[in-house]
Amino acid sequence: MKKLDYPFKKEDILDLRVGDMVLITGKLFTGRDAVHKRLHDGVKSPVDLQNQIIYHCGPVVIGDKKKGFEVKAAGPTTSIREEPYQWEVMRDYGIVGVIGKGGMGPKTLKGCSDYGCVYMHAIGGAAQVLAEKIKSVDNVYWEDLGSPEAIWELTVEEFPVVITMDAHGGSLHEKVQASSEEELKKYL
Amino acid sequence: MVKKKAKAKKVVAKKAVKKTTKKTTKKVAAKKVVAKKATKKVAKKVAKKVAKKVAKKVAKKAAPKKAPAKKIAVKKTLAKKGGDQLFDSLLELIRKTSAEIPGDIQKVILEALHREEKNTTAEYAMNIIKANIELAKKKSQPLCQDTGTILFYVSHPVGFNQTEFTKTVHKAVRKATEVGFLRQNSVDSLTGKNDSMNVGPGHPDIHFHEHKKNSVEIKLMLKGGGCENVGAQYSLPNQALGAGRDLDGVRKAILDCIVKAQGKGCGPGVLGVCIGGDRGAGYVQSKEQLLRKLDDENSVADLKKLEKDIVETANKLGIGPMGFGGKTTLLGCKIGTLNRLPASFFVSVSYMCWAYRRQGVSLKGDNSIAKWLY
Structure with a gap:
C-alpha cells in the first residue's frame, strides 16, 4: 500500500504505476459532467487546480453554507464521459490526478503522459466507505449546476484508490479490454 | 315477470326525472339544503357504523345533531391516518432499498470475494464492497451516492386508486430526498435544472399491474446511471x-x-x-x-x-x-x-451493478408493512 499526501507533488505522481494501491490524504475537488463541459466551453475554473486532484463524484450532501454541509454518500461516477475534455483540464489547469471509476480512453492516457498525471480508480458503489474518509467539506463552487454537479472542495484521509492509468503510458483498462476480447473468442 | 320489472323500472325512472326537474328548478339556496340533508344522511350512517365499532358510549350519550359531526371527524382522522401510514411504509421501503442490500445478492457477493486471489486489486475491491455493505446498513445511508432511477412496480387489486397512490409516492420520494436517502437525481433534459426533488416527467417511474390478490405489493428498484x-x-x-x-x-x-x-x-x-x-x-x-x-x-x-x-x-x-x-x-x-x-x-x-438496490413489501389493509419480499 502506497501513500500520497498533500500538497501533491509531480515527482510523487511520476512514481506511481498501474496496479498500485494508494491511500490519499489531503484535498480533492469534485468535478463531473457539467463542470468539465463548462471548463471546455471556456469558463474559467473558480478555484486554482494547479497540482490538485479532480474527483469524478456527485455526492449526496445535505445542509447549507450557514449550517454546514454533511456528506451522506460519495463514491465515484463513471469517468469515460469526461474523455473528450479531461486532457484539456490536465493541459490548462495542471491537475496531477483524476479519481473516478471505469477507466478512461486514449486521449486521457496521452494527457497523463504529456502533463504528468495519473488516473486513480476508486471502488464504484462504495459510497459509505469513501464518505467516511471525507473529514471535512471546505467549500462549494458552481452550486448553480445542482448539488451532484457542483465543485465540492473536500479534505480526505486515507482515501483508497488503485492506479489504473499512469504517467508512463500504462493502462490497466486497455490491457483487460484486449485480453477479455481475446479470451471471448475461445467461447464463441 | 319481465314486464313487471320493466314497469317497475319505468316508475323509478319517472320518479328520478321528477326529482331531477325539481332539483334543477330550485335555486342555489335550495341546493344547499339538499346538500345539507345529504351530509346529514351520510353522517347518520357513519355515526351508526362508528358507534358500533369505536365509541358506543359516546354515541348513546351524544345529542343526535352533534353525534354525526363527531363521527365524521373520527372517520377523517382514520382516512388521514391511512394516508400517513402509506407514506410511512413507502418512506421505509425507500430507506431500506437505498441502504441495505438484499440477502440473495449479499450471499453471492461474499462468495465472489472468497473466489478472488489474495492480495490482488480484485480482492481489495471486493473487500471494500463488503465493508461498504456493512457500513451503509449500520449508518442507514445510501449504499451508493447514485440513488438512481426510482422504479416502482406496484401490483394491486381491482379498484385500487392509482392517482392517490401516486400522490403519496411523490410525497415520500420528496421526503426521502430531503433526508438524504435519495440524491437529487432528476434533471430537466432541456434546461439542465435539477431542482425537482426527484419528482418530474418520468420520475419516479411507477409501473402498475392489476392482480387477483387482495393485497398491495410494492417493489422498488434504484438503478444507478453507471450501470444503466x-x-x-x-x-x-x-x-x-x-x-x-x-x-x-x-x-x-x-x-x-x-x-x-x-x-x-x-x-x-x-x-x-x-x-x-x-x-x-x-x-x-x-x-x-x-x-x-x-x-x-x-x-x-x-x-x-x-x-x-x-x-x-x-x-x-x-x-x-x-x-x-x-x-x-x-x-x-x-x-x-x-x-x-x-x-x-x-x-x-x-x-x-453490484450495489443491487431492490426491495419490496406487501401491505396490510391499513397500509402498514405486512412483510418484506426480499
Whole structure:
C-alpha cells in the first residue's frame, strides 16, 4: 500500500504505476459532467487546480453554507464521459490526478503522459466507505449546476484508490479490454 | 315477470326525472339544503357504523345533531391516518432499498470475494464492497451516492386508486430526498435544472399491474446511471457479431454486451435480458427480470441453461470486479421472453451493478408493512 499526501507533488505522481494501491490524504475537488463541459466551453475554473486532484463524484450532501454541509454518500461516477475534455483540464489547469471509476480512453492516457498525471480508480458503489474518509467539506463552487454537479472542495484521509492509468503510458483498462476480447473468442 | 320489472323500472325512472326537474328548478339556496340533508344522511350512517365499532358510549350519550359531526371527524382522522401510514411504509421501503442490500445478492457477493486471489486489486475491491455493505446498513445511508432511477412496480387489486397512490409516492420520494436517502437525481433534459426533488416527467417511474390478490405489493428498484449506461439492445441478425436469430445469436449478443461494459457498470453485476418485444417493451422486461431472486431458476429449460452458461462464460473472461481483472465478472443473469414481430428480433440487456438496490413489501389493509419480499 502506497501513500500520497498533500500538497501533491509531480515527482510523487511520476512514481506511481498501474496496479498500485494508494491511500490519499489531503484535498480533492469534485468535478463531473457539467463542470468539465463548462471548463471546455471556456469558463474559467473558480478555484486554482494547479497540482490538485479532480474527483469524478456527485455526492449526496445535505445542509447549507450557514449550517454546514454533511456528506451522506460519495463514491465515484463513471469517468469515460469526461474523455473528450479531461486532457484539456490536465493541459490548462495542471491537475496531477483524476479519481473516478471505469477507466478512461486514449486521449486521457496521452494527457497523463504529456502533463504528468495519473488516473486513480476508486471502488464504484462504495459510497459509505469513501464518505467516511471525507473529514471535512471546505467549500462549494458552481452550486448553480445542482448539488451532484457542483465543485465540492473536500479534505480526505486515507482515501483508497488503485492506479489504473499512469504517467508512463500504462493502462490497466486497455490491457483487460484486449485480453477479455481475446479470451471471448475461445467461447464463441 | 319481465314486464313487471320493466314497469317497475319505468316508475323509478319517472320518479328520478321528477326529482331531477325539481332539483334543477330550485335555486342555489335550495341546493344547499339538499346538500345539507345529504351530509346529514351520510353522517347518520357513519355515526351508526362508528358507534358500533369505536365509541358506543359516546354515541348513546351524544345529542343526535352533534353525534354525526363527531363521527365524521373520527372517520377523517382514520382516512388521514391511512394516508400517513402509506407514506410511512413507502418512506421505509425507500430507506431500506437505498441502504441495505438484499440477502440473495449479499450471499453471492461474499462468495465472489472468497473466489478472488489474495492480495490482488480484485480482492481489495471486493473487500471494500463488503465493508461498504456493512457500513451503509449500520449508518442507514445510501449504499451508493447514485440513488438512481426510482422504479416502482406496484401490483394491486381491482379498484385500487392509482392517482392517490401516486400522490403519496411523490410525497415520500420528496421526503426521502430531503433526508438524504435519495440524491437529487432528476434533471430537466432541456434546461439542465435539477431542482425537482426527484419528482418530474418520468420520475419516479411507477409501473402498475392489476392482480387477483387482495393485497398491495410494492417493489422498488434504484438503478444507478453507471450501470444503466452500459445496457444495450441488439437487433438480430447482427453481422458484425455473427449473431443469427436463435439462442446462439442471443448468447453472442449478451457476451458482447459484457465485454463492452468492462468495469464501467460497477461489476461484478447482474444482467436482466429480454428476448423479443418491441424496443420499448424489451427494455422494460429486461429490468423486470432483475426483480427475480438470484437463486430463482428459470422454468424454461433452454433459458435456464443459457443463464448458467452466460455467467460461467463471463467469469472466464478475466474482466473482474471493477474491471481490475479477476475471477468474478458477473454474479447472475436472468432471461425472459416476449413475443416479437416476424420482422424484429431484439435482445435487450439491462446491467445491474453490484450495489443491487431492490426491495419490496406487501401491505396490510391499513397500509402498514405486512412483510418484506426480499
